Amino acid sequence: MHGHLPFVRHPEHEDFLEEDWLYEAITETYVPLISVFEGLVADGIDFRITMTLSPTLISMLSDSLLQERYLKHINKLIELSNKEMERTKWQEAFRRLAEMYFNRFSHARDIFQKYNCNLVNAFKKFQDLGKLEIITCGATHGFFPLMDVCRDSVRAQVKVAANHYESVFGRRPRGIWLPECGFCPGHDEILREAQIRYFFTDSHGLLHGTPRPKYGVFAPVYCRGTGVAAFGRDLESSKQVWSSIEGYPGDYNYREFYRDIGFDLEFDYIKPYIHPDGVRINTGIKYYRITGSGNHKEPYVAEWARDRAAEHAGNFMFNRQKQACYLNDLMGKPPIIISPYDAELFGHWWYEGPMWLDFLFRKVACDQNEIRMITPSEYLEENPRNQVITPSLSSWGYKGYSEMWLQGSNDWLYRHLHAASERMSELSRSFPRAEGLLRRALNQALRELLLAQSSDWAFILGTGTHTSYAVRRTKDHLLRFNRIYEDIKSNNINENWLSDIEYKDNLFPNIDYQLHQ
Amino acid sequence: MKILNKVKEKLKKIIRAKPVSLKPKKNKPVSAERPASVIRDIPGFQETIAVNTKFSHPEDMRARSAMPQELPSCYGKDKIILQVRDVRWLHTYWELGSQAIEELKNKLGDDFYRAKKILRVYDVTNIVFNGSNANSFFDIQYNDFANSWYIDTAGPGRCWCVDLGLMLTDGRFITILRSNVVQTPLDGPSWITDEEWMIPEDIFARLYGMGFGLGKSSPVGRSWQERLKKGLFSSGISSSPVRKEVKERSFWMKVDCELIVYGATEPDAKVTVQGQPINLRPDGTFTLRYYLPDGKQIIPVKATSADKLEERTITPIVTRETR
Numbered sequence: 001m002h003g004h005l006p007f008v009r010h011p012e013h014e015d016f017l018e019e020d021w022l023y024e025a026i027t028e029t030y031v032p033l034i035s036v037f038e039g040l041v042a043d044g045i046d047f048r049i050t051m052t053l054s055p056t057l058i059s060m061l062s063d064s065l066l067q068e069r070y071l072k073h074i075n076k077l078i079e080l081s082n083k084e085m086e087r088t089k090w091q092e093a094f095r096r097l098a099e100m101y102f103n104r105f106s107h108a109r110d111i112f113q114k115y116n117c118n119l120v121n122a123f124k125k126f127q128d129l130g131k132l133e134i135i136t137c138g139a140t141h142g143f144f145p146l147m148d149v150c151r152d153s154v155r156a157q158v159k160v161a162a163n164h165y166e167s168v169f170g171r172r173p174r175g176i177w178l179p180e181c182g183f184c185p186g187h188d189e190i191l192r193e194a195q196i197r198y199f200f201t202d203s204h205g206l207l208h209g210t211p212r213p214k215y216g217v218f219a220p221v222y223c224r225g226t227g228v229a230a231f232g233r234d235l236e237s238s239k240q241v242w243s244s245i246e247g248y249p250g251d252y253n254y255r256e257f258y259r260d261i262g263f264d265l266e267f268d269y270i271k272p273y274i275h276p277d278g279v280r281i282n283t284g285i286k287y288y289r290i291t292g293s294g295n296h297k298e299p300y301v302a303e304w305a306r307d308r309a310a311e312h313a314g315n316f317m318f319n320r321q322k323q324a325c326y327l328n329d330l331m332g333k334p335p336i337i338i339s340p341y342d343a344e345l346f347g348h349w350w351y352e353g354p355m356w357l358d359f360l361f362r363k364v365a366c367d368q369n370e371i372r373m374i375t376p377s378e379y380l381e382e383n384p385r386n387q388v389i390t391p392s393l394s395s396w397g398y399k400g401y402s403e404m405w406l407q408g409s410n411d412w413l414y415r416h417l418h419a420a421s422e423r424m425s426e427l428s429r430s431f432p433r434a435e436g437l438l439r440r441a442l443n444q445a446l447r448e449l450l451l452a453q454s455s456d457w458a459f460i461l462g463t464g465t466h467t468s469y470a471v472r473r474t475k476d477h478l479l480r481f482n483r484i485y486e487d488i489k490s491n492n493i494n495e496n497w498l499s500d501i502e503y504k505d506n507l508f509p510n511i512d513y514q515l516h517q
Numbered sequence: 518m519k520i521l522n523k524v525k526e527k528l529k530k531i532i533r534a535k536p537v538s539l540k541p542k543k544n545k546p547v548s549a550e551r552p553a554s555v556i557r558d559i560p561g562f563q564e565t566i567a568v569n570t571k572f573s574h575p576e577d578m579r580a581r582s583a584m585p586q587e588l589p590s591c592y593g594k595d596k597i598i599l600q601v602r603d604v605r606w607l608h609t610y611w612e613l614g615s616q617a618i619e620e621l622k623n624k625l626g627d628d629f630y631r632a633k634k635i636l637r638v639y640d641v642t643n644i645v646f647n648g649s650n651a652n653s654f655f656d657i658q659y660n661d662f663a664n665s666w667y668i669d670t671a672g673p674g675r676c677w678c679v680d681l682g683l684m685l686t687d688g689r690f691i692t693i694l695r696s697n698v699v700q701t702p703l704d705g706p707s708w709i710t711d712e713e714w715m716i717p718e719d720i721f722a723r724l725y726g727m728g729f730g731l732g733k734s735s736p737v738g739r740s741w742q743e744r745l746k747k748g749l750f751s752s753g754i755s756s757s758p759v760r761k762e763v764k765e766r767s768f769w770m771k772v773d774c775e776l777i778v779y780g781a782t783e784p785d786a787k788v789t790v791q792g793q794p795i796n797l798r799p800d801g802t803f804t805l806r807y808y809l810p811d812g813k814q815i816i817p818v819k820a821t822s823a824d825k826l827e828e829r830t831i832t833p834i835v836t837r838e839t840r
Contacts, residue, residue, distance in 0.1 A: 089807055217728040232728065414608075415610050
């Protein structure tokens, strides 16, 4: 499971729309997942899950300002759901749902506070219990294949991330989720330098590798020359969950994502809970089930959705059993099936996703003995002998390569990003042992460069909607970087301004600019 | 002529519009909405103030001019960069400063102006490229305004290098800048199979098809094309993998009703609505808001004095009928 959000933190604005990405993900995805894990541990159910927590996500979850703001946010939602219970008094179906949200939001606040407002503590707990394997990601989720001409930046993305991981979890990361699953041959060398043992590619990354992988995507391979292991994505299991046509989340009994009271209710009533400018936004309170293919929607019935989630979990397990048996015969050894998903799919988009996962874990542990859950580290321990190939350039983005991040709407970025990378390398070469203010400036230069490299900005530009924020963010970080570069070159660092930028873009407090080379 | 007038009009508009855009932007926390003293104390505000109060203070202007709002158009380094977009397309961008162009003009004289601007794309698969040993090459003529280009190589699994140069009238090609070398990925499985790990074609074919989730019988090579058609890719942060809203027709209307019940009594009184206790505001007033379904609602509101000696009941009866 891949948990990532771009770094969005605006202390200079009291209300900032894009910060809601984090708050929604906490309430709808991370807290429900933690609850599932807690329940499994309490019931003695053995389970395994491998999960990325991207360094930007960890930084935001650990940030005291955002924690404070989340509490404010969840308190407002509790207040709203309380009002909703009263407003829907004469509509039993809705009143029950309002109560469901009230309980859910109150529970989210309880869990959040139980872990001292820092959910990273919760994930760490399950990692320490051996149930969860947390892997790292690019420091700011830069898309590596389009950084290949400046590998110094790929190196910085990987090493800053690995060091940050170590400072949070007390050990080196064993694996990495390459941002957007973007692999470019040669980058395995950088992973090896950072002592990372494995990564993932999309299916064609392995299937189109050279030479042919004997077991397709159903066994890992070692990269030629570096020995870093690559695991390939299985598309059959992905399809069952992801696909907009055949996937589980489209079931008519599941909750409808696109009907939110933030848009549906009377303006004056809902105004305190949407954006202060009056822009209607999702509140997270959604009363309808998908119902059918048309626009007519019926109220959600929690029991029906729950039954369906259990059924789908059973179906998923049954298909994996069949798949594994078939592959086992064909390969003459146990296959590994890699099913990666974006974390936000569970709970945020697919409301019943965490519940489905809960059923799946329980069924796999209790109802059968043909398949079991395993982390990549465990698999490699048990199966150290694997084929050696060079995986292919690949990503899990649209059309499988770099087009999502390299098209008419976003290709202008790379001229600036590459120039900044080159300048950063020049700086770290020129000042091998900087101290004091100069060191602070150099470290901040690297922070700004990394922030500009987030694939999220190019992605948003590529989709063509709400692009102004993405443009602004890229420009802001590049402009700040360029100014630091000029200031350092002219030996004229403005400490006030630097402090200001350090306060705003405050992630990776222990960053070392020397990692960029 | 008409078009020319239109363009002129547009230009006028743009020129007229320009000073407007220089006014302080109406961003969220504008200084006017908060006392300046408050802002100054909040770290992180410094840069924002510089943006928002542009031209209002001589001091701010200095901060402002130190922080440009647009990225530089060039970085003063002549170079051409080549990147892979997918199995057949490359993307290249370049920067060529005026100094390099001046030198070429001096060297070539009039020939410079008659020369064609060319991107020469070399296939350098399996060789150490020295400028003249390419397996093959093709030329693309680009125009004066371009500084980037998408190149269709139609060649998966090959290595490429690009020269930015000039084609002189006598057919000579002059290289100005040479790119890095890149390799396009294969568009199907490799034909190289490790001898030690030999695997029969039919078994690989089944594994290959299954790897793309397309069942057991897909022939090698076709599965990838099928996958492309089905669009089985991740969708990232701002779009839903679940499903898109179905829009039947664009015109629509919705109407609904809510009911507000409000009143006041002594602040220390106990009030129930339909038998359930409610909270009063400190001044003894209360407001309740309900979704109003079709049908009749009888809403007894009962207040009891703090000493429980007195009682008042008022019962609004509301009927909603939607036609």
